[in-house]
Amino acid sequence: MAEAMLDVRVWRGAGDGAFRTYAVPRRANQTVLDVVSWIQRHLDPTLSYRFACRVGMCGSCAMSVNGVPRWTCRTHIAKVAAEGALTVAPLRNLPVIKDLAVDMAPFFAKWARARGQFDPRSGLGSEFARVPPASPERAAADAGIECIGCAVCYSACDVVAWMPEYLGPAALNRAWTLINDTRDGGRKPRLAAVAGDAGCHACHGQEGCRKHCPKSLDPSGAIAGLKRMSALAALKGEI
Amino acid sequence: MSEARSIPAWRSRMHPSWIAFLIHRLSGLALALFIPVHFWALGRIVESEAALDAVLAWSAHPLVKLAETGLVIALALHLAGGIRLLGVEFALWRGRPGAAFAGMIGFALAAGLLFLLNAVSG
Numbered sequence: 001m002a003e004a005m006l007d008v009r010v011w012r013g014a015g016d017g018a019f020r021t022y023a024v025p026r027r028a029n030q031t032v033l034d035v036v037s038w039i040q041r042h043l044d045p046t047l048s049y050r051f052a053c054r055v056g057m058c059g060s061c062a063m064s065v066n067g068v069p070r071w072t073c074r075t076h077i078a079k080v081a082a083e084g085a086l087t088v089a090p091l092r093n094l095p096v097i098k099d100l101a102v103d104m105a106p107f108f109a110k111w112a113r114a115r116g117q118f119d120p121r122s123g124l125g126s127e128f129a130r131v132p133p134a135s136p137e138r139a140a141a142d143a144g145i146e147c148i149g150c151a152v153c154y155s156a157c158d159v160v161a162w163m164p165e166y167l168g169p170a171a172l173n174r175a176w177t178l179i180n181d182t183r184d185g186g187r188k189p190r191l192a193a194v195a196g197d198a199g200c201h202a203c204h205g206q207e208g209c210r211k212h213c214p215k216s217l218d219p220s221g222a223i224a225g226l227k228r229m230s231a232l233a234a235l236k237g238e239i
Numbered sequence: 240m241s242e243a244r245s246i247p248a249w250r251s252r253m254h255p256s257w258i259a260f261l262i263h264r265l266s267g268l269a270l271a272l273f274i275p276v277h278f279w280a281l282g283r284i285v286e287s288e289a290a291l292d293a294v295l296a297w298s299a300h301p302l303v304k305l306a307e308t309g310l311v312i313a314l315a316l317h318l319a320g321g322i323r324l325l326g327v328e329f330a331l332w333r334g335r336p337g338a339a340f341a342g343m344i345g346f347a348l349a350a351g352l353l354f355l356l357n358a359v360s361g
Contacts, residue, residue, distance in 0.1 A: 015241030067250035092248055095240035103240055156251050205327045207256035207336060220256075224328050 006081060008035055010047065011089040015096045019087070032065050032072035032080065036088060036100065049100035056214065059148030062155070063100050064089040069155040071214040091155040093168075107151050107170070114171040115193045118178060121185025129183045141180040144173045144222050146215050153209035153219050165198040169209035169219035172200050176222035179229065192239040195230035203227075255340035262343070263320030266313040273310060304358045308351050315350035319343035 004026035009019040022039050033051055040047040051061040056074040063072050065080050066087050080086065094102035131138050153169040154160055160168050175194045178184050194200050200223045209219040233239045252258075284291045297303060323339050326332045332339070 011243055011246070015243050017243065064246060064248075064251075067247050069251060089246045090243050092246060092251075093242065096243045097240060158248075158252070158257075161248075204260055205256065205324050206252075206260045207327070208251060208254070210336070211254040211256065212251065218333070220327060221330065221333060224330055227328060228330075 005084070006035065006077065007085050008039065009085075009087040010036070010039060010100070011096075012047075012099055013096075014098060017096070017099075019089075026077070026084070030077045032063070032070070032075045032077065032086070032088060033061050035077065035086065036063075036072065047100070048098040057148060059150035062091055062150040062152050062214075064091055064155065069152040069212055071150055071152065074214065091151055093155050093157065093160045094151065102151075104151060107154055107168070108149075110167045110171040111174055113193065114167050114175040114199075115186055115190040116171060116174040116178065118181070119184055119186030119190075121183065124183060131182055135182075137180040137182055140225065141177045144177045144217050144219065147173055147177075147217060148215060150214065152212050152214055156208035156212040158206055158208065159202055159204055163198060163202060166202050167194065167199055169203075169223065172203075172226055173209075173217065173219040173222040176225050179226070188233070188238055191226070191230045191233050194226050195234065195239060200226040200230065255336040259320060259323055259336075259340045259343055262316055263324070266317040266320065269310075269313045270317055273313075304355070308355045308358070311354040312347050312351035315347035316343065319346045 006024045006026050008022045008024050010022060011017055012020045022043050024035050024038050024043075027034070033054065036047070036049050037051075040049070049061075049063070051073060052058040053060075054073045056071055059071070061072045062069060064070075064087075065072065065075055067089075068080075069091055070080070072088075077086065088100065090096045090100050090102045094104065094107060097103050147170060149170065151170065153173075157166075157169055159166050172194055175190055179187055179190060203220065203223045205220065205224075207220045210217075210221070213219065230239065252261075280294055283294050298307075320343060323343055326339065
């Protein structure tokens with residue numbers, strides 16, 4: 001019996017590149033990352049792509065799979081290419097370095113613009129800060145804290161595509177977890193940073209971030225929280 | 240460096256919240272386009288009694304009733320789309336987006352059907 005094969009279209013080149021088709025043997029429990037690795041090891045060693053952990057922790061292997069942004073290490077072929085055809089492309093909304101590798105610098109620059117760094121408040125002392133697990137702030141931070149920085153949400157977001165300076169769901173989700181961190185002291189400047197034209201209020205509630213987040217986080221809920229909190233802060237004259 | 244061209248993104252938009260967003264936009268556009276017609280009809284009505292009768296006779300036409308049903312559906316879709324957004328913005332409800340979408344469509348179709356039944360029976 002002939003070996004089952006997959007027709008895989010892979011983006012080659014930079015932003016002005018094109019798709020090239022490869023035939024890859026179908027295997028049991030094969031993931032999209034397995035397919036890409038097979039092409040690189042057996043057909044074309046010049047294929048560029050990124051991965052590290054292979055177990056859904058590092059957030060480096062995200063690509064566009066059949067037009068949908070996904071973490072490729074945990075995306076099974078059986079789920080996305082039941083009919084034997086697969087298209088793999090670099091993430092949308094980010095500049096392409098080569099083939100499937102995008103430049104993540106603009107993505108993380110927006111985390112910095114949203115003041116995504118922890119800013120310890122004064123008076124914490126040398127003891128461990130006690131954060132009650134059941135407190136509403138801790139619950140709100142918990143809901144978004146497992147972000148692996150894969151940029152799937154950023155790639156899924158049409159507001160980012162329409163308004164390139166928009167901070168995007170991941171950076172805003174990060175800001176929301178810090179605002180709910182009772183050890184953090186940067187609440188006001190962070191709210192001011194995310195309340196601008198390209199900040200949380202630009203979100204249209206399409207919820208592509210929530211739909212496609214591989215960790216099942218809810219960045220759109222975080223953005224809505226930032227909208228409420230920044231509007232309240234503006235009314236009180238705090239920002 | 241630039242972003243990759245010719246990579247279709249429509250598949251990533253095929254989920255309830257995005258479609259609800261699209262319907263909210265399109266119904267809003269339809270209502271905005273209707274407003275000039277609405278004001279034109281109002282302007283005609285206040286001109287004279289004869290003009291009022293002419294507009295009333297015109298509005299009794301089955302095709303106009305059908306168009307009005309479409310308008311009622313657009314209005315109900317836009318209202319429900321706005322309520323969906325308020326639900327997101329004020330964290331009133333964070334259940335499955337598909338359920339919110341189904342509620343939006345169900346409400347609009349029910350409103351349209353009610354209007355149509357009323358128009359036909361009247």
